[in-house]
Amino acid sequence: MDFELDQEQQMLAKTVSDFAKNESPVERFRKLRDDGTGYDPAVWRKMGELGWLGVPFAESVGGFGGSFIECAIVLENLETTLVPEQYLASVVLGGMTLARAGNATQHESYLTPMIEGESTLALAYYEAQSRYDVSAIETTATPDGSGYRLLGEKVWVLNGHRADHLIVSAKASGGVTLFVVPREAEGVNVTVAKTIDGQNAAFIKLDNVAVADDARLGEEGSGAVVLDRTMDYAAAAAVAEGVGIATTMLQMTVDYLGTREQFGVKIGSFQALQHRAVDMYAESELLRSISMASMVRADEEDPRTRRGDISAAKYQLATGGIWVAQQSLQLHGGIGVTDEHDIGLYFKRMYALNALFGDQEHHVARFASEPSSF
Amino acid sequence: MNLTFTEEEDAFRQEVRAWMQEAMPEELRRAAQGAGGLNFEESVEWHKLLYAKGWIAPHWPKELGGTGWDATRRFIFNEELEMVGALRISVLGLSMVGPLIMQFGTEAQKQRFLPKILRGEEFWCQGYSEPNAGSDLASLRMTAEDAGDHFIVNGQKTWTSWAQNADWIFCLVRTDPAAAKKQNGITFLLVDLKTPGVDVKPMLTLGHAPAFCDTFFDNVKVPKENIVGGLNQGWTVAKALLGRERTLLALIGPSRHVLHKVKRIASTKTVNGRPMLEDPRWRAKIARLEMRFRAHLMVSYRALSDQQKGKMPGPEASILKLVGTKLIQELTELAMEVMGESSLTWYNEGVCAPIEESIGPYFCYERSATIYGGSNEIQRNVIAKMILQLPSR
Numbered sequence: 231m232d233f234e235l236d237q238e239q240q241m242l243a244k245t246v247s248d249f250a251k252n253e254s255p256v257e258r259f260r261k262l263r264d265d266g267t268g269y270d271p272a273v274w275r276k277m278g279e280l281g282w283l284g285v286p287f288a289e290s291v292g293g294f295g296g297s298f299i300e301c302a303i304v305l306e307n308l309e310t311t312l313v314p315e316q317y318l319a320s321v322v323l324g325g326m327t328l329a330r331a332g333n334a335t336q337h338e339s340y341l342t343p344m345i346e347g348e349s350t351l352a353l354a355y356y357e358a359q360s361r362y363d364v365s366a367i368e369t370t371a372t373p374d375g376s377g378y379r380l381l382g383e384k385v386w387v388l389n390g391h392r393a394d395h396l397i398v399s400a401k402a403s404g405g406v407t408l409f410v411v412p413r414e415a416e417g418v419n420v421t422v423a424k425t426i427d428g429q430n431a432a433f434i435k436l437d438n439v440a441v442a443d444d445a446r447l448g449e450e451g452s453g454a455v456v457l458d459r460t461m462d463y464a465a466a467a468a469v470a471e472g473v474g475i476a477t478t479m480l481q482m483t484v485d486y487l488g489t490r491e492q493f494g495v496k497i498g499s500f501q502a503l504q505h506r507a508v509d510m511y512a513e514s515e516l517l518r519s520i521s522m523a524s525m526v527r528a529d530e531e532d533p534r535t536r537r538g539d540i541s542a543a544k545y546q547l548a549t550g551g552i553w554v555a556q557q558s559l560q561l562h563g564g565i566g567v568t569d570e571h572d573i574g575l576y577f578k579r580m581y582a583l584n585a586l587f588g589d590q591e592h593h594v595a596r597f598a599s600e601p602s603s604f
Numbered sequence: 605m606n607l608t609f610t611e612e613e614d615a616f617r618q619e620v621r622a623w624m625q626e627a628m629p630e631e632l633r634r635a636a637q638g639a640g641g642l643n644f645e646e647s648v649e650w651h652k653l654l655y656a657k658g659w660i661a662p663h664w665p666k667e668l669g670g671t672g673w674d675a676t677r678r679f680i681f682n683e684e685l686e687m688v689g690a691l692r693i694s695v696l697g698l699s700m701v702g703p704l705i706m707q708f709g710t711e712a713q714k715q716r717f718l719p720k721i722l723r724g725e726e727f728w729c730q731g732y733s734e735p736n737a738g739s740d741l742a743s744l745r746m747t748a749e750d751a752g753d754h755f756i757v758n759g760q761k762t763w764t765s766w767a768q769n770a771d772w773i774f775c776l777v778r779t780d781p782a783a784a785k786k787q788n789g790i791t792f793l794l795v796d797l798k799t800p801g802v803d804v805k806p807m808l809t810l811g812h813a814p815a816f817c818d819t820f821f822d823n824v825k826v827p828k829e830n831i832v833g834g835l836n837q838g839w840t841v842a843k844a845l846l847g848r849e850r851t852l853l854a855l856i857g858p859s860r861h862v863l864h865k866v867k868r869i870a871s872t873k874t875v876n877g878r879p880m881l882e883d884p885r886w887r888a889k890i891a892r893l894e895m896r897f898r899a900h901l902m903v904s905y906r907a908l909s910d911q912q913k914g915k916m917p918g919p920e921a922s923i924l925k926l927v928g929t930k931l932i933q934e935l936t937e938l939a940m941e942v943m944g945e946s947s948l949t950w951y952n953e954g955v956c957a958p959i960e961e962s963i964g965p966y967f968c969y970e971r972s973a974t975i976y977g978g979s980n981e982i983q984r985n986v987i988a989k990m991i992l993q994l995p996s997r
Contacts, residue, residue, distance in 0.1 A: 231613075231676060232606045233902075233909040239605075299605055484992050496995040504988035505981070511992060512923040519902035519920070526607050542895035550899075598884065598891035 233522055239303055246282065246307035256572045259312040263428040268392070269314040278347020283321055287329055292342040298463060302470035302525035309474030312575055314429065316350060319389035322467045323460060324351025327397050331408050331447035331456045340395050340410055352393035352413075354384040354434055355457055362592045364399065364406070364457035369436060371400035371407055377442040378402065380409065380417075383435050390432025391422045397447070398436065399457060404450030406457070409441050416440070427582040428575060462540050465587040466528040469521045469543040472551045472583050476514040479558040479576050483507065486562055503561060510557050513550030520546050537600060541593040547583060548590035555580040607905070609676070616677055620684045627653055628688060636689035639951050639961040640813050644769040651694055651724040661698050661722055668706070668714075669722045675911035686857020687864075689962075696766070697721040697728040699852060700845055701774045701794075708792070708833035708841050717772075717794070731761035731775035731795070731819060732842070739982050741776070742787045742839065746821065748777040755779075757795065757824040763976075767817035768806040773797055776838050783836065790838035794830040801825070811969035812951065846978065851917060853977050854904045854924035855932045859897055862935040862966075865959055866890060870942045872957070880942060893935055900927050919991045926983050929973035936967040 235243065254273070262268055277283055285300035287293025294300075301322065308317060321344070328341045328351065343349040360366045369382025380400050390396060396411045396418070411418060417439035420432050448456065484507055487498030497503055524543035530536040555577045559566040566573050588596070609617070628636075628650070635646050642650065654660040662678045664670035673681065702721050705713050720726040737744035746759025757777060764773060775793045783789030797804065801824035806814040833841040867890065870881040880886045904924055907917035940947040940963060949956045950964055974980045988994045 231609060231905055231909050231912065233906045234913070235605065484994065488993075488995055495997060498994040499997040501985070504992075504994050505984040507992055507994060508926075508984040508987045511987065512926055515903060515920040515923055516896075516899040516927065519906055520899035522605065522906070523607055523898070523902050526605050539898060542898040545892070545895045546899045594888050594891050594895075595884070597895055598887035 233519075235299075235303070239300060242282075242285075242300060243303045243307055245280070246304050247310060249280075250308055250311040250313050254308075254311055254313045256311050256575065259314045259428070259575070262314050268430050269316060274315050274350065275347035277315060277317075278345060283317075283325075283347055284345035286321070287325065287341065287345060290334075291329065291337040292345045298466065298528040299525050301463075302466060302521070302528075305467050305470040306474040306521075309471040309579070310478045312579060316352075316389040316392075318464070318467050318471065319352055320344060320350040320393065322463050323353035323388065324393065324395075324397055326463045327353055327408065327456060327460045328410075328447065330459060331452065332410075333447075335444070336410065336447060343394075349394035350389055350392060352387050352389040352396050352432070353460070354387045354390055354396045354398045354411075354432075355460075356384060356386055357382070358385055362461075362588045364461060365454045367399055367401060367406065369398070369400040371402040371409065371441075373403075374440065377440060377445070378409070380411065380436040380439040380441060383433070385433050386423070386425075387432040387434050388429075390434055391420050391430055396434070399453050400436075402450045406453035407450045408447040408453040408456065409445045410447060411436075411439060411441055411445065425582060427579040429582075461587055462536060463528050465540050465544045465593075466521075466524040468583040468587050469517070469524055469540075469547050469551075472547040472580060473514075473518050473521045475576050475580050475583070476517055476551050476554045479554055479573065479580075480507075480510050480514050482573055482576075483510065483558045483561050490563075506557055506561065510554045513546075513554050517543075517546050517551050517554075534600070538597060541588075541597040544588055544593045545590060545597070547580075548593070551580055552584055609680070613676055613680060617680045617684060620681055623657065624684060624688055627657065633688065634958060637962055638953070638958045640811065640965045641689060641962070644766070647694070648724055648727075655722065655724055660724070661702070663699070664702065664722070665706070668718055675908055679908050683857045683860070687861050689861060694721065694724060694727055696730055696770075697726070700730065701728050701772075704774070704792070704841055704845060705832060707844060708837075710829075712829070713794075713832065726771040727766070727769055729764045729767040729770035729773050729797075729817070729819075731764055731773045733763045734760055735762055739979055741842075742790070744776055744778060744790065746775065746777050747781070748779050748791060748793060748826065750779075751825075753828055755793070755826045755828065757793070757801075757821045757826050759821050761819045761821075762816075764804070764817045764819040765815050767797065767804045767819050768814065770797055773819065774832075776842060779838075780836050787839040789836055790842075791835055792832045792838040792841040793826060794832060795821075795824065795826050799824050799826065809969065810971060811965040811967075813965065813969065815969075851904065851907050851911075851921055851924055853928060853973075854900070854907075855928040855973065856901060856904050858970075859900070859928065859932050859935055862932065862939060863890075863894060863897060865963070866893075866935065866939045866942055868959060869939065869963075873942060873944065873946075886942070889938065889941075893931070893938055896931060896934075900924075900931055903927070922983075922987050922991055925977060926980050926987075929970075929980060932970050932973055936963065936970050939963045940967050 281294055282304050284293035285296045286298050289295045344351050355364055357367050371378040371380055393413055396413055398409050398411050399406055417437040419435040422430050423433055425431050487503055490497050520543040523539040527536050527539045558573055559577050562573050565571045632646055632650055635642050661669050662671040662673050662681055666672040705717055734744050748755035748757045773795050775795055776790050777793050778789055779791040780789030801822040803820040805818045807816050809815045871879050873880045875883050903920055907921040910917045943960055946956055946960055
């Protein structure tokens, strides 16, 4: 039993958090949100040079052979200032899927450049009727010559409007199958949609997009298992981000309580507000603790040991994490509901994380249905 | 990071579990699982079995009768102990006054008191709270007047749990009424409950265990050699204990124990003709609390991970009492809810299953969890000040 980060992991956490503070303060997120560019490929390249994009991947594909723990460390610390580069979408959703499903040639073509910061990825798996079920899709892959034609519509594809390559799930005759599709391929029609947290996502129409056979990741029908696994990584990733959000919001709130004066005293001297702040602290430490469990479990092959803590972590984000976000806003009073103050940006990001990769009901139901937890 | 116990630690858990299976007499096991838990005589019997095995005080230094186990083994041992529902009644001696005597006591006090605590020959109770000194403990009024080689003690202590069975009481008493700061006039004093002038009046608690007492002191003569930690230094001694209680009150074992009970009861009760445990809505209800328990467990594992390395637990350990006591209440409430109308039962041995008989009194008992050991409201005051460093008025 050891909950301490090793020395390299501590160093990684410090480097990323210093970067966030010094090179990408919240104003940067705000500026890129307002001018519509979202994020900066030059910063992405720098992250590649620093090695952050390769932490969970094998050395054979250009990664650093670390574990998902390193990934979670990067995510948590980037989120302390809402760094807008698409780490979760590209490294976790796209990268982890590609790493598991692709062959060596595909890794070399799509994964290695992403790790180097030369390109980005997106995972187009979600459809209007999916509701957290990766198999509930209607997009089809019909054989065409030696390849396939993809027909269907994907929604809320994170980074889907900018990624160099999309990983698309479609039903082939053998079941759910994954394909790599260049975003600029003929028949890929992308509409950009703004999201509640000040980012962008894509609605993607696949209008009989022709893909060659070597664009297929793995066998026909192998996609659902891989995506299921990716969803666990993604849920653990969202929780790690949530830890960054919750601890930052708590700190901002405690600072505010210690400076704002009303009735001639600091409002942090009021017991009602002190007790609220302590309960926020408790929820955020519960979130951090179960997040640590979920980042370790994420790499477990056996779903019976993997899923329990990941669902418990996502559940804590949905309950405790969301509660911390709500109370942070409440304790800031009027200024908290202005766009000008940063607290609301974190608040909205927490809700986005809550909605992604399984909400509260989804994870309660999943946890409850696992025989191992009973 | 590593979230698993080592093979040796797992083997240790099996060893402890196997010993408890074998060494705990059937009637004790039944009593531990039944209404009200172990009574005093049963607890003493269990204490002596653990003492004979050498396992009664794992957290004591080896030379004083401890086991020499590391923090992880002590954690595992406690979990297993709590899983059979057999907490030691002598917590007040073994975990509270014992360690304080080790830290602050004289050599003579150590030799006089510690072996008897260990062997289960003397039991202790705590004399802190008074009718007008609860959360505001420092305003306590029980007096100890200097009478040469002894004090004359007068006053009343309340919530003196298990005083009717105890031999000794450790008290906070006022020795300097004129001290400028009220915390500075208090002394930590050991009193023999057999001394003339001491009167113990037990009262029933909600769970119907006679756990609480009022203890009255009428001109009780107490030798000065019974001071621990020096005259007027009582507050410092008491505070050392509060720090220790933190991880003790996470209630990991009891929570796990109740969670298992909830599931066992839910597997025997039916709803719409099938076991409640197969009903998705009931499963979801149980799942929510089990997930909460997992998060709480990870906070205590973080503290354990620090202790294992010989470090003080981080600030997050301060929330363990707050979260753990609320959780055990929610779990016992769920157990009541799962039982439905059977939750009406109240000490009817043989009417309901023993596991069901045990729920009501335990549910009632755990209402005290958010009050004892520093009420949760006081805990919040302390965390707000010490950890969040919020301004005071």
